[in-house]
Each structure stands twice: as C-alpha cells, then as structure tokens.
Amino acid sequence: MARIDRLKALKDTVAIVGIGDTDYLSDYRSGAKGNTSERGSGALDAYGLAAKALRRALADSGLKKSAIDGISVSGMLEESRTAEVLGLDPAWCHSASMASDSVIEAVQAINAGLCDTVLCLYGTAQRSANVQYGGPQASGQLSYSFYAPWGMTSQGGLYAMAFRRHQLMYGTTEEQLGAVAVTFRQHAQLNPNAIMYGKPLTLEDYLQTRYVARPLRLFDYCLVNDGGVALILQRADMAKDAAQTPISISGFGWREADRENTQLRPRLKDFYHSAHHGVRDQVYPMSGFGPKDIDVYSTYDSFSTHVLLTLEGFGFCGEGESGAFIQDGRISIGGELPVNTSGGMMSESYMQSWNHQVELVRQLRHTYEGGPRQVAGAEVGQYVFDGSGRCHSVIYTRGN
Amino acid sequence: MATPRPVRVMDPLNAEFWAFTLDKELRVQRCTSCSKLRWPCAAICDECLSEAYEWVRLSGRGKALSWIVFERSYFPEYPAPHPAVAVELDEGPIFVCTLPPGVDVDSLTDGQSLVLDWLDGEDQFGEYNLPVFKPA
Numbered sequence: 093m094a095r096i097d098r099l100k101a102l103k104d105t106v107a108i109v110g111i112g113d114t115d116y117l118s119d120y121r122s123g124a125k126g127n128t129s130e131r132g133s134g135a136l137d138a139y140g141l142a143a144k145a146l147r148r149a150l151a152d153s154g155l156k157k158s159a160i161d162g163i164s165v166s167g168m169l170e171e172s173r174t175a176e177v178l179g180l181d182p183a184w185c186h187s188a189s190m191a192s193d194s195v196i197e198a199v200q201a202i203n204a205g206l207c208d209t210v211l212c213l214y215g216t217a218q219r220s221a222n223v224q225y226g227g228p229q230a231s232g233q234l235s236y237s238f239y240a241p242w243g244m245t246s247q248g249g250l251y252a253m254a255f256r257r258h259q260l261m262y263g264t265t266e267e268q269l270g271a272v273a274v275t276f277r278q279h280a281q282l283n284p285n286a287i288m289y290g291k292p293l294t295l296e297d298y299l300q301t302r303y304v305a306r307p308l309r310l311f312d313y314c315l316v317n318d319g320g321v322a323l324i325l326q327r328a329d330m331a332k333d334a335a336q337t338p339i340s341i342s343g344f345g346w347r348e349a350d351r352e353n354t355q356l357r358p359r360l361k362d363f364y365h366s367a368h369h370g371v372r373d374q375v376y377p378m379s380g381f382g383p384k385d386i387d388v389y390s391t392y393d394s395f396s397t398h399v400l401l402t403l404e405g406f407g408f409c410g411e412g413e414s415g416a417f418i419q420d421g422r423i424s425i426g427g428e429l430p431v432n433t434s435g436g437m438m439s440e441s442y443m444q445s446w447n448h449q450v451e452l453v454r455q456l457r458h459t460y461e462g463g464p465r466q467v468a469g470a471e472v473g474q475y476v477f478d479g480s481g482r483c484h485s486v487i488y489t490r491g492n
Numbered sequence: 493m494a495t496p497r498p499v500r501v502m503d504p505l506n507a508e509f510w511a512f513t514l515d516k517e518l519r520v521q522r523c524t525s526c527s528k529l530r531w532p533c534a535a536i537c538d539e540c541l542s543e544a545y546e547w548v549r550l551s552g553r554g555k556a557l558s559w560i561v562f563e564r565s566y567f568p569e570y571p572a573p574h575p576a577v578a579v580e581l582d583e584g585p586i587f588v589c590t591l592p593p594g595v596d597v598d599s600l601t602d603g604q605s606l607v608l609d610w611l612d613g614e615d616q617f618g619e620y621n622l623p624v625f626k627p628a
Contacts, residue, residue: 227566228498238532240498241613241622242590243562243570252560253578260558260602303563306573354532355586360558360578 094345094370099378106199107331107338107491110153110324111450112145113285116441120219120287120317138168139177141320142215146178149322154335155209160324162186162207164194167216167320167444174213183207190392191321191446192477192484196344198325208327214446215320223316233480235354247479248313251395252305254359258400259307262412266307270298271418272396273311273438278424280435282465287315288439312396314437321446323453331491339453342472343379343487345371350481358481367483368405368476375474379487383407386487387470388455389429390448392477393436399423402476406485430467448475449486456490494614498567502617505533512547513621516610519547520585531585552608554579554625556600557586579606579625589624600627 119141136144142165150157162184165174171187174180184206188194191214198210223231226246230236236245258264277293280286293311301309331338347370349358358364376382383406391402400414408429409417423431434440434451441447452473460466470490477484500510505521512519520531525542536543559577562570570590575597579587591597592609606625613622 234501234532238501239576239588240567241500241615242576242588242624243498243567243574244576244588244590245498245566249560249562249576253558253576256560257558257578303561306561306563308560351538352586356578356588357586360586 094374096374096377099343099374102199102203103342103378103380104340104489105328106202106325107328107334107340108323108449108453108488109326109331109334109336109338110149110155110322111453112148112150112152112322113443113447113450114141114144114319114321116285116317116319117287117289119319136217138215138217138318138320139174141217141318142167142169142174142213142322143178143320145215145320145322146211146213149211149324152336153324155324159209160211162198162201162210164188164198164210164212165214166190166194166446167214168218168221169213169215180211184210188212190444190477190484191323191449192344192475192486193346195323195325195341195449195486196346196484199341199344202325202327208330210325212323212325213320214443216443217318218442219316219318233353235356238354246305248308248395249305250356250359251397252308253356254363254401255307255397257360258363258397262415264400264412264415267295267299268415268419269312269396269400270295271423272393272399273298275418275424276393276432276436276439277311279433279465280439282425282463283434283440286435286440287317288435308395308397311438314394315439315442317442319441319443321443321450323446323449337457338491339456340489340491341486342489343375343381343485345374345378345485346482347371347374348482353481363401363404364478364483365401365405365411368402368478371476371483371485372406375485375487379489381472381487385472386429386474388433388452388467388473389431390433390436390452390473390475391431392445392448392479393432393438394442394479396438398478399431402478405478405483406476425465425467433465433467445475445477452488456488494612494619497569497613497615497622499615500617500620505535507617508547509533510617510620513610513623514619516621518550518552518608518623520550521545522548529583529585531587550608551582553628554581554587554606556602556604556606559597559600561597577606577625587625592624592626595626
C-alpha cells in the first residue's frame with residue numbers, strides 16, 4: 093500500500109538541473125551505424141551517444157563531471173561499464189528500465205543520503221544493432237515470442253490487439269486514432285531535431301498508410317533510431333544555485349500490472365487501468381495537482397494506443413471517451429492539453445521515453461518562449477509510462 | 493511431413509503441453525492446492541505458490557475477445573496477411589492463437605462463440621498439433 097504521507101515528504105526535494113540529448117535527425121540521415129564501417133559523421137555506439145548527451149547536460153547545468161556522485165543508466169548501457177567508460181566515480185550506481193523509474197529511483201537515492209547529484213543516462217544504438225521487436229529474432233518479454241507457433245508476435249501486435257478491443261467496446265475509429273500520429277507529426281514540424289521534421293502528415297495521408305498489424309498502421313508505430321539522453325538531478329537546496337531554472341520533481345507514482353501479462357489480460361480486459369489508477373492515486377495527492385492542473389502532458393508512445401489508454405486511466409477523459417477527446421486540436425500545442433510536444437517517440441526520436449523528460453524540462457523552463465513550440469505559461473508537466481506490465485508517472489514543476 | 497511453423501518456446505513443462513496435442517487434447521495446468529488454471533505453463537501456481545498441478549483438458553469453447561491481421565510478414569511460415577485472435581476460454585484463461593485457413597477474420601464479432609480446431613505442425617523439436625479456434 094502506497095503511503096501518501098511518505099510520498100508527500102519527498103515532494104520538491106530533487107530538481108533537474110541539466111539536460112542533454114543527441115542529434116537525432118542528422119544522425120538518422122547519416123545512417124548512424126555505430127560500430128560499423130558505414131559510420132556517419134556523428135555515429136557512435138550507445139556509450140558514445142550517451143557521452144555526447146552527458147557533455148551537453150554538463151554544459152547546460154554548469155556542473156563539472158566530478159560533481160556527479162550517483163548514476164542510473166538505461167537502454168543499452170550497463171551501469172558499471174558506463175562509469176568506467178565515462179570516467180565517473182559515483183557512490184550510488186543503478187540500472188534502470190525506463191526514464192521514469194530512473195528518475196524515481198534517483199529521487200529516493202538522494203533522499204536516502206546515498207548521493208546528492210545523480211546522472212540519469214540513456215544510450216542506444218538499437219537501429220545500428222538491428223534490434224527486433226517482432227519475428228524470429230524478437231527480444232524482450234515472453235509475450236513477444238511465446239505465440240510464435242501461431243504467428244503472433246511483436247509489441248505492435250499486442251497494441252493492435254488492445255486498440256481492436258477498444259474499438260469493440262467503445263466504437264473508437266481508425267480516423268479518431270489518426271489524430272495521435274497527425275498531432276505528434278505536427279509537433280515535430282516545430283522541432284528541427286525531430287526525425288520527422290519537414291515531413292508533415294495529414295489525416296488523409298495517415299489513412300492511406302499501409303497497415304503493419306491491422307488496425308495499426310505504420311505511423312501508429314514509433315521510430316527506431318540511435319541516440320542518447322542525459323538528465324542531471326540534484327538535491328533541491330543545492331539546485332538553487334543552478335545555471336538554469338531548476339525543474340522540480342513534485343510527484344511520482346509506480347504500480348505494476350504483471351499478473352497474467354503473457355495472456356494479455358491487463359491489456360485486453362483492463363487496458364492497464366488498474367495500474368493507471370494506482371499511480372494516479374499516488375502522483376496527484378503527492379504533488380497536490382490533478383488532471384485539470386496539467387499544462388503539458390507526455391506519454392510513452394511506442395504505439396498510438398498508449399495515448400488513448402493513459403488519457404482515460406488518469407482521468408483526463410472518461411473510459412471509452414479518448415477517441416473523441418483527442419480530436420479538434422485538443423492535444424496540440426495551443427490546445428487544452430498539449431501532448432508529446434516534441435513529436436514524441438513516433439515523430440521525434442525513440443529514446444524509450446527519455447526524450448519526453450527533456451522536452452518537459454524545456455517546456456517548463458520556457459526554452460521556446462516567443463516561438464510556436466512553447467506551451468504558453470507552462471508551470472506543471474506530467475509524464476506517464478505504461479506498458480510492459482507496469483505504469484509510472486512523474487510530475488515536474490517550474491521552480492520558483 | 494507436417495507443416496513447418498515458427499519454433500515453440502520449449503522446456504520440460506511446455507514439452508508436456510505439446511505432447512498432449514499429439515492426441516488433439518488441449519490441456520493446461522491446474523493447481524491441485526487451490527484449483528487455479530495457469531497459462532502459459534509455469535513451475536508454480538501464481539496464486540498459492542504450490543508446485544503441485546495436474547493437466548486438465550479444456551472444453552475447447554471460448555469467445556472472441558480481440559483480433560488483428562499482420563499485413564507485414566514477420567515469419568516466413570506465415571506470409572501476410574496473417575490473422576491472430578485472442579480467445580477468452582470458457583474456463584477463464586485468455587488463449588492467443590490464429591484462425592484456421594479459410595476463416596475470414598473480418599467476419600468475427602465481439603464475443604462470438606469459438607471452438608477448438610487443430611492444424612498440423614512441425615519445428616526443430618518435432619511434430620505436433622497446433623490448437624487454434626474457429627467460429628462455432
């Protein structure tokens with residue numbers, strides 16, 4: 093049972109003081125084949141890409157590398173090797189799964205007194221390594237490979253099943269779902285580092301795109317690319333001296349939904365809502381905010397289906413209403429609830445949600461002030477991860 | 493020679509599951525301590541953690557819960573378009589499988605009654621029968 097009083101004691105105790113990412117678009121265009129002879133100009137392996145992000149995060153924060161006394165790594169990075177390659181000498185060293193659990197664990201390590209300044213770091217060369225999420229070489233959860241004798245495979249197949257179930261229960265249409273891909277692509281047109289920059293997508297284009305696992309189309313799927321992301325988290329009282337506006341970690345939550353996950357029960361019978369609700373009941377009371385207070389929202393988007401499910405699960409709309417909710421520009425920048433304002437994993441970069449944290453920090457810092465990408469007056473941002481049998485959320489706020 | 497299919501996940505428990513298919517019996521483990529059915533195969537009951545189980549034969553009846561069509565070929569044995577269906581078995585577990593050739597996936601309706609059918613199959617572990625579901 094989550095203890096809200098104990099969570100509340102951690103509110104605003106840690107802030108993000110530095111961010112860094114890599115050149116998603118130019119690396120993608122150059123073919124960025126890490127560890128091969130076809131290297132593009134910036135092509136590096138996962139550690140090299142992570143190091144580039146770290147250099148940028150250090151420059152952003154004004155901190156020296158020696159200030160880092162904790163690390164939490166994810167993607168294709170192994171924690172001990174990361175510290176070795178990057179010449180870090182941390183007290184606390186941790187291997188994370190996703191960006192959100194990395195941030196949550198870092199807040200706990202800092203509050204426990206294990207460290208003061210944590211580098212949360214992601215690096216991947218998955219495109220170069222030709223990582224497969226479906227078919228004979230599928231890696232990942234048992235559900236990606238167990239049903240191979242029946243020809244059922246891939247995370248996309250599982251999310252197509254979930255969307256079909258949503259259609260059957262609520263009458264959600266493919267045209268409605270198209271608003272996800274179209275909106276994120278529209279956001280990517282404002283982001284010169286997005287892989288889909290310069291490639292706008294209309295609903296008509298979307299509906300003419302080929303299916304991969306029907307009812308999901310190619311553009312319901314995220315990109316696959318190489319890159320790195322670095323976040324530097326610091327104890328809030330130290331962060332007061334930061335070079336940039338510190339972005340406070342004001343709330344978080346974590347709930348698993350692993351029971352009978354290989355049977356697809358949490359997806360098909362519950363749309364992961366039990367996990368969403370468990371997290372909702374932590375992250376909102378801890379932060380003191382609710383859905384109405386969220387200025388900018390960001391959600392894991394390996395597939396467009398995620399967006400429907402989390403909007404319902406966190407109470408932005410009723411169950412079954414997400415198809416209608418996302419229409420008419422409501423989730424666009426300038427709309428009621430801007431979602432994945434960098435273009436997300438579907439149109440910016442597949443950093444397995446790490447790029448979402450960077451974008452929320454930039455929005456809350458008002459980095460794009462005066463430009464079309466800025467969510468005007470953004471003060472509160474929420475990130476949600478769901479899938480793989482679990483849900484996390486983090487609420488970030490602009491420090492005072 | 494039976495129809496080649498993508499390789500099965502294989503271990504001693506899965507070997508027992510597939511051995512029953514040679515007699516066209518769809519059986520899953522039932523905990524003999526608390527009676528919970530489990531699928532896929534596992535060494536312990538996820539409800540009571542007992543190691544004791546028996547193989548119980550299922551009725552072979554269920555309802556269509558969801559379905560998709562792979563329009564991209566993931567396996568050479570299953571060129572696109574290839575359907576997959578999630579069946580909520582009368583006994584409770586959700587059984588993910590495919591449809592027999594000739595069944596139109598787009599004719600399925602939510603909750604439609606489905607019944608067990610069998611296709612032949614073979615992989616590196618040998619010959620077996622593949623349990624699938626079709627409209628009743």
